Structure formats: C-alpha cells, structure tokens
Amino acid sequence: MNEAYVAISLLWIFIFIYSIAGAIDFGAGFWAFVFEKNEQTRAGVLANKFLSPTWKITNVFLVLIVIAFVGFFPRATFMLGTLLLWPVCIILILLTVRSSFMVYAYSAKYFQRALKTSSAISGILIPSLFISVLPITLGGFIEEQNGTMQIQFMTLLQSVTLYTHIGFGLTSALYLSALFLADYAREARDNAAYIIYRKWAIILGPLTLGFAVLVTETMVEEASWIVDRFRDNGLWFGLSIAAFIFAYISLWIKKGDDIGHPRFAVVGCILQYGLASYAYGNAHMPYIIYPILTIEQGVTNPEMFRSLLLSYSIGIVILVPSFILFWKLFLKDQKYLNPNENPEE
Amino acid sequence: MDNVDMARAFFGSSMAFHIIFATLGVGIPLMIVFGELMYQIKKDDHYKIMAKRWTRALGIILGVAIPSGTIVGVLLSLLWPGFMEIVGQVIAVPFQVEIWAFFLEAIFMSIYVFAADRLSNLMRIISVIFVAIGATASAVFITNVHSWMNTPRGFDLVNGEVVNVDPWAAVFNPSFAVTATHVVVSAYMTGAFIIASIAAFQLLKNKNNNEKEYHRKALFLSLMVGGLMSLTTAINGHETAQMLHEYQPEKLAAAEGLFETTAYAPLAIGGYVDKESEEVIGAVEIPWALSFLATNRFDGEVKGLNEFPKDTWPPLYIHILFNIMVGVGTFLIIISFVSLFYRFVLKKTYPRWLLWILTTTGLFAMIGIQSGWIFSCTGRQPWTIYYIQKTEDAATTSPGIGTLFVMFISLYVLLLLLTMIIMLFYFRRNPLSKELHGKGVNG
Numbered sequence: 001m002n003e004a005y006v007a008i009s010l011l012w013i014f015i016f017i018y019s020i021a022g023a024i025d026f027g028a029g030f031w032a033f034v035f036e037k038n039e040q041t042r043a044g045v046l047a048n049k050f051l052s053p054t055w056k057i058t059n060v061f062l063v064l065i066v067i068a069f070v071g072f073f074p075r076a077t078f079m080l081g082t083l084l085l086w087p088v089c090i091i092l093i094l095l096t097v098r099s100s101f102m103v104y105a106y107s108a109k110y111f112q113r114a115l116k117t118s119s120a121i122s123g124i125l126i127p128s129l130f131i132s133v134l135p136i137t138l139g140g141f142i143e144e145q146n147g148t149m150q151i152q153f154m155t156l157l158q159s160v161t162l163y164t165h166i167g168f169g170l171t172s173a174l175y176l177s178a179l180f181l182a183d184y185a186r187e188a189r190d191n192a193a194y195i196i197y198r199k200w201a202i203i204l205g206p207l208t209l210g211f212a213v214l215v216t217e218t219m220v221e222e223a224s225w226i227v228d229r230f231r232d233n234g235l236w237f238g239l240s241i242a243a244f245i246f247a248y249i250s251l252w253i254k255k256g257d258d259i260g261h262p263r264f265a266v267v268g269c270i271l272q273y274g275l276a277s278y279a280y281g282n283a284h285m286p287y288i289i290y291p292i293l294t295i296e297q298g299v300t301n302p303e304m305f306r307s308l309l310l311s312y313s314i315g316i317v318i319l320v321p322s323f324i325l326f327w328k329l330f331l332k333d334q335k336y337l338n339p340n341e342n343p344e345e
Numbered sequence: 346m347d348n349v350d351m352a353r354a355f356f357g358s359s360m361a362f363h364i365i366f367a368t369l370g371v372g373i374p375l376m377i378v379f380g381e382l383m384y385q386i387k388k389d390d391h392y393k394i395m396a397k398r399w400t401r402a403l404g405i406i407l408g409v410a411i412p413s414g415t416i417v418g419v420l421l422s423l424l425w426p427g428f429m430e431i432v433g434q435v436i437a438v439p440f441q442v443e444i445w446a447f448f449l450e451a452i453f454m455s456i457y458v459f460a461a462d463r464l465s466n467l468m469r470i471i472s473v474i475f476v477a478i479g480a481t482a483s484a485v486f487i488t489n490v491h492s493w494m495n496t497p498r499g500f501d502l503v504n505g506e507v508v509n510v511d512p513w514a515a516v517f518n519p520s521f522a523v524t525a526t527h528v529v530v531s532a533y534m535t536g537a538f539i540i541a542s543i544a545a546f547q548l549l550k551n552k553n554n555n556e557k558e559y560h561r562k563a564l565f566l567s568l569m570v571g572g573l574m575s576l577t578t579a580i581n582g583h584e585t586a587q588m589l590h591e592y593q594p595e596k597l598a599a600a601e602g603l604f605e606t607t608a609y610a611p612l613a614i615g616g617y618v619d620k621e622s623e624e625v626i627g628a629v630e631i632p633w634a635l636s637f638l639a640t641n642r643f644d645g646e647v648k649g650l651n652e653f654p655k656d657t658w659p660p661l662y663i664h665i666l667f668n669i670m671v672g673v674g675t676f677l678i679i680i681s682f683v684s685l686f687y688r689f690v691l692k693k694t695y696p697r698w699l700l701w702i703l704t705t706t707g708l709f710a711m712i713g714i715q716s717g718w719i720f721s722c723t724g725r726q727p728w729t730i731y732y733i734q735k736t737e738d739a740a741t742t743s744p745g746i747g748t749l750f751v752m753f754i755s756l757y758v759l760l761l762l763l764t765m766i767i768m769l770f771y772f773r774r775n776p777l778s779k780e781l782h783g784k785g786v787n788g
Contacts, residue, residue, distance in 0.1 A: 052455075052459055053455035053456075053458075053459045053460075054455070056407070056411055056451035056454065056455065057448065057451045057452060057455070059411055059412070059415060059451075060444060060447045060448050060451050062415065063414075063415055063418050063419075063444060063447065064444045066418060066419050066422065067418070067437075067440045067441055067443075067444055068441070070422055070429050070432065070433040070437065070440070071433055071437035071438075071440065071441055072433075073433070074429065074430050074431075074432070074433020074434045074437070075430060075433075075434075077422055077426055077429045077430050077433055078426040078427060078429075078430045079426075080422070080426075081422040081423050081424075081425075081426030081429065081741065082426050082741055082742060082743050083743075084423070085423045085424075085741060085743040085745070085746075085749070086743075086745065086749070088419060088423060089420075089423065089749050089752075089753075092412075092415065092416050092419055092420075093752065093753070093756055095412055095415060096412035096413065096415075096416060096756060096760070097756075098412075099408060099411060099412045100408045100409050100412055100760055100763070100764075102408070103404065103405060103407075103408025103409075104405070104408065104763060104764075104767045106404075107401070107404070107405055107767050107770075107771045108766075108767045108770040108771055108774075109770075109774065110770055147742070148742045148743060148744075150743070150744075300433060300434055300437070301434055301507070301510045303510045303511065303512055304433075304434060304435070304437055304438075304510055304512050307437075307438050307512035307513070308437060308438065308441055311438050311441045311442050311445075312441070314442075314445075315441075315442065315444070315445040315448075318445060318449070319445060319448050319449070319452075322448070322449060322452045322453070322475075323452065325452075325456070326452050326455065326456065329456060329459075329460045329463065330455070330459065330460070333460075333463065335463055336459075336460065336463070
C-alpha cells in the first residue's frame with residue numbers, strides 16, 4: 001500500500017468515526033427536543049444526559065477530519081477549499097447555532113424553547129448537508145468559470161440525487177441515534193424510554209435502507225461510473241445488508257422479560273454502515289473528486305507523512321486512557337445514568 | 346473591495362470574534378485551578394464556590410469558543426486555500442497535535458463539570474489541571490503556525506513547488522518560543538483581569554459583608570495572577586521586540602515609525618506615522634530607548650523602513666496598534682501593583698477610585714489582546730508567509746464571499762449579544778447569596 005492509500009484509509013477511519021458519532025450526537029439533540037414535553041418518559045432527559053458531556057468531543061472529531069485532510073492531502077486543499085466554500089460555510093453557521101444555542105439553553109430558563117428549537121433543527125440538518133457533499137464529488141456538478149472551478153448550484157438544486165442523499169442523511173442520523181439511545185436507555189434501566197427509542201428505530205430502519213437504494217438509483221449520468229463500481233463491491237454491500245438484518249432482528253430477541261437486545265443492534269448497525277462506507281469508499285478510489293482530482297495528486301510529501309504518523313501515534317497513546325476514563329464515567333456508571341436508583345450518600 | 350480584501354476582512358473579523366472566547370478559554374481555566382488549589386490549602390468554602398461559578402461561566406464561553414474555533418479552522422482552508430496548500434506540506438504537525446490538546450481539554454472539561462460529584466478531590470483537581478493544560482497547549486500549537494508565518498523555516502520554494510521539507514525545522518522556527526509565551530501569558534493575564542473587573546464591580550455596589558468578603562478574595566487572587574502575568578508579558582514583550590529586530594525588521598520599524606537606519610534610535614510613544622514627511626507626528630520620543638529595546642545597547646543600530654522596497658512595507662497604522670498594546674500592558678502592570686501596594690504595604694482596603702479603575706481592566710486587557718494580534722498579522726503584510734507567499738496569492742478566487750461575510754458578521758453580533766444576556770440571566774438566577782448559604786448551583 002502506498003502513502004496515498006494509507007493516508008486515505010486513516011482519513012476514512014476518522015470520517016467513519018465522525019459519521020457515527022455525529023449522527024448519534026445530532027440525532028440525540030433532536031430526540032431530546034422532541035421528547036422534552038413527553039411526561040410519560042424520561043426519554044428527553046436521557047438524550048440530554050448523553051449529549052451534555054459528549055458534544056464537545058464529537059465536535060473535535062469534525063475539526064480532526066478537516067485538519068487531517070489538509071495535512072495528508074495539502075495539494076487537494078486548494079481545489080476543495082475553493083469548491084466547497086458555500087456548502088461548508090452553511091454547515092459552519094448551522095453548527096455554530098446548534099452548539100452555542102444548546103449551551104445557552106442549558107444556562108438560561110428564558111426563551112429556552114426558541115433556543116432549543118433552533119438548536120435541534122439546525123443540528124438535524126447538518127448530517128444531511130454533510131451527505132450532500134458526496135454527489136458533488138462524483139462528477140456532473142462542477143464546471144470551470146472565469147478560470148475557477150465552481151459548483152453549478154442551480155443544476156445541483158434541481159437534481160433528484162441531492163434530495164435522496166439528504167433523505168438518506170436525515171433518516172440515518174435519526175435511526176442511528178434512536179438505536180444508540182435505546183441501548184443507552186437499557187443501560188440506564190429506563191424501560192419506558194427504551195420502548196420509545198426502540199419503536200422509532202423500528203420505523204426508521206427500513207426507511208434508511210429505502211433511501212440507500214434510491215440514492216443509487218437516482219445518480220446522475222456523470223456519476224454512473226461509481227454505480228458500476230458498486231457492483232464490483234457487491235460482496236461488501238451484501239454483507240452490509242446482512243448486518244442490517246442482524247441488527248433489526250436483534251430488536252425482537254427476547255432477553256429475560258425484556259424484548260430486544262439493543263447492544264447487538266447497535267453493533268450490527270455500526271457494522272452495517274462500516275461495511276457500506278468501506279464499499280463506497282473503495283468504489284470512489286482513487287478519486288477525491290471525479291474526474292479532476294485523485295488521492296495521488298493530493299497527497300503530501302514523505303517527510304510530512306512520517307511526521308504526521310508519529311504525531312498520531314503519540315496522540316493515541318496519550319488519549320486512549322482518557323477516552324476509557326470518559327467512557328466509564330458517562331456511558332457505564334450507574335450513578336450517572338440512573339441517580340434515582342443509586343442515591344448518593 | 347476585491348476578493349483579497351474581502352477575504353481579509355472576513356477572516357479578520359472571524360478571528361477577532363473567536364479570540365475573545367479563545368483567550369478566556371485559556372485564561373479562565375488557570376483561575377479555576379488556582380481557585381481549587383486555594384480551597385485545598387485554606388479549606389475556605391469561598392474558593393470552592395469561586396471555582397464552581399467560574400466553571401459555569403467557562404461552560405458558556407466554551408459553547409461559543411468551540412464552534413467559533415471550528416469556524417476559523419475551516420475558514421482557513423476556504424478563504425486561504427493557497428496558504429493552506431503550503432501549510433499542509435510544511436507545518437501540518439502542530440495543527441494535528443493541537444487536535445490532541447482539544448481532545449484532552451474537551452474530555453476533562455466534561456469530567457470536571459459532569460462528574461465532579463463522583464470524583465475524589467485529587468481526581469477533580471487533576472481533571473481541571475488537564476483542562477488548563479489542554480487549553481494552553483492548543484494555544485501554543487496554533488501560535489506555532491502563526492510564528493512560522495512570521496519566520497518560515499523547514500522548506501524551500503522552487504518554481505512554486507514546496508521541496509526539501511523538514512517538518513521539525515518548521516515547528517522549531519526561531520520566533521516560536523517567544524511568540525507562544527507571549528500568547529499564553531497574555532491570555533492568562535486577560536482571564537485574571539476579567540475576573541478582577543467583575544470582583545471590583547461587585548465590591549463597589551454590593552452591601553452584604555459576607556459577599557464582599559468573597560469578592561475581596563476573588564479580586565486579590567486575580568490581581569496576584571494578573572499582576573504576575575502582565576509583568577511576564579512585558580518582559581517577554583521585550584524579547585519579542587528583539588526577535589522582530591532580528592527577523593522582521595520592517596515590522597519593528599513600522600511599529601516605531603523609524604524611516605532611517607540609526608544607532609541611538611528613539612522610542613516614539615503616541616502620535617501617528619506620516620508616510621510623506623517620514624516622521625511620527627505628535628509623538629513623545631524617549632531618546633535611545635528603541636535601540637535599547639531592540640538590542641540591549643543604547644548605541645545599537647535599528648533598521649529603518651527606507652532599507653526596504655516601499656511595496657513590502659507593512660501598513661504604517663500598526664504604530665497605533667503597537668502603542669495600544671504596549672499602553673494597555675503598562676497600565677495593567679501599574680494598576681495591579683498599586684492595588685497590591687495598598688493591600689500589602691499600606692494594609693488598607695482598596696479605595697473606591699481604585700476599584701472603579703479596576704473594573705475597566707478586563708476590557709482593557711481584551712483591547713490589548715485584539716490590538717496585539719492585529720498588529721502581528723497586519724504588520725506581516727503584504728506577506729501571508731514572510732517573504733514566501735503574498736496574501737493576494739493565498740486568497741480564494743471563489744465568488745460570493747461578500748454575502749457570506751455579511752451572514753457571518755450577523756451571526757457573530759447575535760452570539761455576542763446572546764452570550765452577554767445569557768450570562769446575566771444565569772448569574773441573576775443563581776446569585777452568590779444563594780450559594781453562600783449552602784445551596785448548590787442549578788443548571
């Protein structure tokens with residue numbers, strides 16, 4: 001494997017981690033808002049319980065992707081930075097509104113509803129917008145004008161493929177977060193919340209799969225090359241669907257008195273997205289933007305490449321223990337998850 | 346405005362906005378560490394409450410600092426793609442390591458805030474120390490890139506291609522240590538004076554003796570930290586001037602309005618630099634002082650602007666920015682030492698006039714920070730990477746920046762207003778009196 005492939009694989013790992021963590025994060029923000037007024041369950045409280053300590057860390061993963069891209073593919077920065085100015089700026093505005101308003105809403109009881117509504121809605125739009133960058137990279141929407149590469153926004157906005165991508169991003173974020181929160185509710189022994197999140201996961205699961213098929217079906221002509229390559233990666237996509245079925249069925253497995261095994265479902269679902277995005281990425285190679293930019297054109301020099309790998313190794317050694325501590329305190333500790341059952345002395 | 350000016354205005358205002366929150370995000374954690382340590386030493390509940398209330402404020406500040414930092418980080422690639430193309434090839438390591446610092450800060454901030462009641466005293470202090478380390482380290486690493494822009498090392502540019510890359514030579518560029526120190530200690534200073542301002546204001550208007558006692562402790566602690574840090578900033582500022590003298594002489598010359606190369610060069614305070622008559626109009630001149638500042642010798646020779654071609658001169662208004670920065674620093678040193686003199690030597694309480702002056706220190710510190718970084722960045726013009734890349738060659742060629750600029754400015758104004766309103770509401774709803782009577786903090 002040459003340097004370009006090592007670099008793109010690392011980047012793929014980061015993007016994959018962020019897409020899962022981000023989907024859960026933005027989805028949880030939305031569920032917290034939806035179930036806030038629900039008197040019967042603590043589903044909203046639970047979503048906030050997950051969100052409060054984690055959103056900052058999830059956000060760092062986003063910055064990590066941008067920085068890793070500039071570090072590993074500096075020669076692609078010029079083109080990508082120029083092309084994606086508008087879409088990325090809109091994502092940045094939404095992200096800022098989402099995070100800051102969420103923090104404001106924690107701190108002030110005044111106009112809390114308005115703050116929470118804006119935060120939840122801008123949050124749930126973000127994954128859809130991220131996904132909508134994908135069709136741009138497949139060709140058909142970029143033309144050179146006045147010596148600058150530009151996205152043809154009118155063409156893009158009128159194409160069906162944009163909307164199927166957006167639908168896929170939206171349903172995926174909601175599905176993943178519902179599944180995850182179902183598991184989180186089980187961990188917190190909160191059955192009422194578990195039932196609600198399980199119900200939504202059951203509704204959303206098939207929808208995500210439907211959108212995934214629609215995405216493939218609505219590709220524009222210029223992107224048909226990747227559909228052909230999808231067929232070469234059929235095995236991975238097949239395994240991904242198998243993982244989906246496994247996850248979905250897990251929601252009905254009986255475990256003692258409880259119905260469903262959400263931990264299996266979450267693992268299956270992550271596997272499903274992992275396999276599918278591996279297949280997608282594999283089919284996308286070697287292009288970053290088809291057909292004008294490949295990973296070999298963009299990759300950095302060997303000296304920088306080695307230094308970056310060194311910095312990653314050191315970073316991982318320092319951070320893994322911190323992540324484990326974090327995990328124990330916020331995702332495992334019953335005193336945090338369920339303070340009612342474990343009153344503090 | 347053409348695209349380059351528009352990109353500069355856009356990025357500059359985004360930085361100006363972010364730097365308010367970023368500076369506090371570095372400065373306040375240090376104060377919280379001191380609050381926690383004082384509580385352990387003195388077992389005085391006031392310090393515990395201080396740490397708790399500062400942490401709440403920090404939480405709100407980080408709610409803006411994190412997304413605004415994401416904005417500037419990403420805008421770099423969007424507005425300056427030509428610059429980031431070189432950065433990625435030469436100085437990507439500190440950017441990368443900065444992310445590790447962010448992770449450290451984010452993880453331990455969550456642990457400190459949301460798990461405090463489940464941690465032992467020692468673990469709680471360790472977590473907040475890690476928050477401070479993460480915040481400081483991220484400032485150091487991003488300053489590393491900034492210092493490299495002023496003193497680029499570790500590569501050659503041959504026919505527009507980056508060759509002979511040595512990432513570590515780029516990292517350890519000559520102005521790194523002195524600039525990073527400057528950024529970090531001035532951020533500590535600003536965090537301390539923001540707290541001093543609030544405490545001084547409370548001492549002026551609050552009537553409750555117990556609460557006054559609390560604010561007196563907060564003021565004392567912040568004056569100790571602020572005084573020490575402003576003094577350190579000044580000493581380090583002297584080293585920074587010497588660094589400029591050696592590596593960016595035209596920046597120092599423009600900062601002081603010096604046109605002819607001279608020994609026994611005077612330091613010009615105030616006034617403005619006139620390009621036509623080649624002098625500083627309306628300034629007070631201290632003879633020989635610039636030579637001493639730059640070289641540690643009164644007969645040291647300082648290069649004037651006329652040594653350099655006119656089209657590479659920095660804008661001459663940086664003299665004013667430089668004066669504001671140095672003026673603010675001097676004011677803060679004097680005021681903190683006057684206050685400490687009242688307390689230690691005269692053994693008196695702070696007089697009201699002094700408290701009134703102290704309420705302005707936070708604002709002045711922030712003005713100093715803003716003028717300092719604008720000085721450093723505009724003083725590097727016309728270069729984005731000194732003698733390597735001109736700013737105009739780094740900027741994006743995408744259309745529509747103007748519209749985005751307006752959208753982002755509106756966002757910043759909205760966030761500034763909301764942050765102030767939310768802070769006021771929060772601390773009004775959770776007044777100190779409530780916590781002094783042993784009730785916990787809500788929210």
